[in-house]
Structure formats: C-alpha cells, structure tokens
Amino acid sequence: xxxxxxxxxxxxxxxxxxxxxxxxxxxxxxxxxxxxxxxxxxxxxxxxxxxxxxxxxxxxxxxxxxxxxxxxxxxxxxxxxxxxxxxxxxxxxxxxxxxxxxxxxxxxxxxxxxxxxxxxxxxxxxxxxxxxxxxxxxxxxxxxxxxxxxxxxxxxxxxxxxxxxxxxxxxxxxxxxxxxxxxxxxxxxxxxxxxxxxxxxxxxxxxxxx
Amino acid sequence: xxxxxxxxxxxxxxxxxxxxxxxxxxxxxxxxxxxxxxxxxxxxxxxxxxxxxxxxxxxxxxxxxxxxxxxxxxxxxxxxxxxxxxxxxxxxxxxxxxxxxxxxxxxxx
Numbered sequence: 001x002x003x004x005x006x007x008x009x010x011x012x013x014x015x016x017x018x019x020x021x022x023x024x025x026x027x028x029x030x031x032x033x034x035x036x037x038x039x040x041x042x043x044x045x046x047x048x049x050x051x052x053x054x055x056x057x058x059x060x061x062x063x064x065x066x067x068x069x070x071x072x073x074x075x076x077x078x079x080x081x082x083x084x085x086x087x088x089x090x091x092x093x094x095x096x097x098x099x100x101x102x103x104x105x106x107x108x109x110x111x112x113x114x115x116x117x118x119x120x121x122x123x124x125x126x127x128x129x130x131x132x133x134x135x136x137x138x139x140x141x142x143x144x145x146x147x148x149x150x151x152x153x154x155x156x157x158x159x160x161x162x163x164x165x166x167x168x169x170x171x172x173x174x175x176x177x178x179x180x181x182x183x184x185x186x187x188x189x190x191x192x193x194x195x196x197x198x199x200x201x202x203x204x205x206x207x208x209x210x
Numbered sequence: 211x212x213x214x215x216x217x218x219x220x221x222x223x224x225x226x227x228x229x230x231x232x233x234x235x236x237x238x239x240x241x242x243x244x245x246x247x248x249x250x251x252x253x254x255x256x257x258x259x260x261x262x263x264x265x266x267x268x269x270x271x272x273x274x275x276x277x278x279x280x281x282x283x284x285x286x287x288x289x290x291x292x293x294x295x296x297x298x299x300x301x302x303x304x305x306x307x308x309x310x311x312x313x314x315x316x317x318x319x
Contacts (some may be wrong), residue, residue, distance in 0.1 A: 002253075003239060021313055021314055024280040027301075028242055028283045028310050030305045030308050031287050032246055033308075034290075034297060034300060034301065034304055035249075038295060040253055040255065041246075045249055046249065049245035053245070054241070111298040115221075126231070129230075133229060134221055135227055137226075138221045138223065138225070140310060143224055147229065150229060153253055170242060195297075200249065
C-alpha cells in the first residue's frame with residue numbers, strides 16, 4: 001500500500017483513499033462534481049458541511065444534560081420544547097423537532113428509529129452503526145429489557161421502560177439520571193459523565209470517580 | 211416476514227438476532243455523501259422524505275448487500291436526476307471520467 005507518501009497536509013492518506021475505487025464511490029465523486037459544475041453547490045460548501053458535522057459530538061448533548069441537572073428552570077424548558085432550549089444555548093440543531101425524555105426513579109427511556117436511522121444528529125453527531133442495524137431497529141420495540149441487558153443495563157422489573165420510536169420530524173434525546181455523589185460538581189465535571197449511549201438510553205452515565 | 215400493509219423497512223418488532231456493537235469512524239467518502247444529502251436538501255433539490263422514499267423502494271436486497279452510505283448516494287443520485295440537477299447521460303459520462311483518473315478513491319477524487 002502506498003502509505004509511504006504523504007498528502008499535502010503531511011498526514012498519511014486515509015486508508016479508504018487507498019482502497020480500490022468502488023462503483024458507489026465513483027458515483028459520489030461524479031454527483032458532487034456535477035452539482036458543483038451546474039452551480040447547485042460549491043466545493044467550499046461541501047468542506048464546510050463536513051467540518052460542521054465533524055464538530056458535532058455527544059459532548060454537545062452532554063452539556064445540555066449537565067445544565068438540565070443543575071438548572072431546574074432550564075430543565076423545565078428543555079422538557080417543554082427541546083428544540084428551543086438547545087437553540088437558546090447556541091446549538092444549531094436545524095429544523096428537527098427535538099424531544100427530551102427524562103429518566104426517573106421509576107422510568108427508563110430508550111430511543112430507536114424502527115423505520116430508518118432518525119437520530120438527533122445535530123446535537124449528538126452521526127449515529128453509531130448499531131443504531132442503524134436491523135437487529136436494534138427490530139428488537140428494541142419488542143424486547144427492550146433484553147436489548148438493554150445486552151448493552152449492560154439491567155433495568156429492574158419494578159421500573160417502567162419507555163421506548164421512543166423516532167421519525168424524520170421528531171428526534172428524541174434521553175436525559176439520564178444524575179448519579180449520586182456528584183454534589184458540588186461543576187458543569188464540566190458533570191458533562192464528562194454523560195456518554196452518547198446514556199443519551200440514547202442504552203447506558204447509564206459514568207459514575208463519579210470511575 | 212410479510213404482513214399486509216407493512217413494508218420491508220418497517221422492521222419494528224420483527225424477530226432479529228444479536229446486536230453487533232462494532233462501530234467505525236466514517237470515511238471521507240461517507241462524510242461527503244452525508245454532506246451532499248444535507249446540502250441538496252438545503253437547496254430544495256430533495257428532502258428527508260424523498261431520500262427515504264428511494265431508500266425504501268430499493269427493497270430488502272439493497273439493505274442486505276449495500277452499506278448505509280452506498281444506499282444514501284444511490285438515493286441522492288436518483289433524487290438529483292428527478293430534480294433535473296443533471297441527466298442520467300451526464301452522470302454516466304462523469305462516472306466514466308472519474309474512473310479513468312485512477313484505481314483508488316484518493317486518485318479519482
């Protein structure tokens with residue numbers, strides 16, 4: 001493999017750049033160039049969009065959750081209208097309707113998209129592969145307790161599990177429970193505990209000191 | 211499983227096996243496909259519904275044999291042709307041109 005030559009940036013070429021060109025990759029290049037040549041988009045817009053998507057990560061959602069844990073007025077606003085509350089924090093979450101669901105002592109929430117791969121991508125970044133898999137999409141609405149156990153979350157039978165099936169227009173995010181032992185934590189310290197999977201509902205947050 | 215009124219992509223509740231937790235970092239070409247969908251939608255050439263309409267019409271075979279972003283670029287392309295952004299002939303000529311540049315994605319793009 002020609003890994004001994006570097007790109008103009010000085011970094012090795014990405015592995016996918018060295019693989020044999022596929023039919024669908026050929027189509028991507030062709031479509032992108034045609035759209036630019038025809039004046040529908042610019043190459044700069046493609047770069048900027050990729051940069052914007054790369055900049056989105058679960059860390060953004062974690063900041064929202066940490067604030068909800070510490071600011072009851074914000075939490076109420078988030079539960080009332082997730083889109084507005086996140087926009088007010090300066091997050092460009094696009095046209096999607098974001099709905100925040102709060103985990104409590106007696107209810108655990110988990111998010112799926114049975115029809116496709118709808119996900120709060122503007123708040124959390126792109127969804128993981130398993131979220132888009134047939135197995136997750138099929139089973140989460142049928143046997144959520146078993147699915148959660150496979151992810152390592154054993155929800156007691158005394159607790160209710162609510163499964164939220166996303167649509168193109170409605171994206172859900174879970175507000176996990178704040179762990180005990182975090183009194184006096186700063187917002188940053190709290191946000192560090194909040195993982196992507198805990199906001200999908202297939203994990204609980206990291207425990208303090210672990 | 212076939213149900214009256216239920217299409218293949220409506221897989222909620224279907225029997226299925228173990229959820230493979232493996233993940234991968236998105237490669238450049240996948241990010242570009244994602245960007246093309248977002249930008250084409252922002253320009254009014256397509257939208258989430260038209261993206262999904264083509265994906266769902268591909269049928270279960272495509273779901274089994276094509277990767278996520280392979281299905282997406284197929285749908286984006288179909289949408290662009292339908293929107294009149296370019297013709298099938300222009301696409302074929304451009305793909306031939308791209309192929310002639312080299313054997314890897316890096317060389318061709």
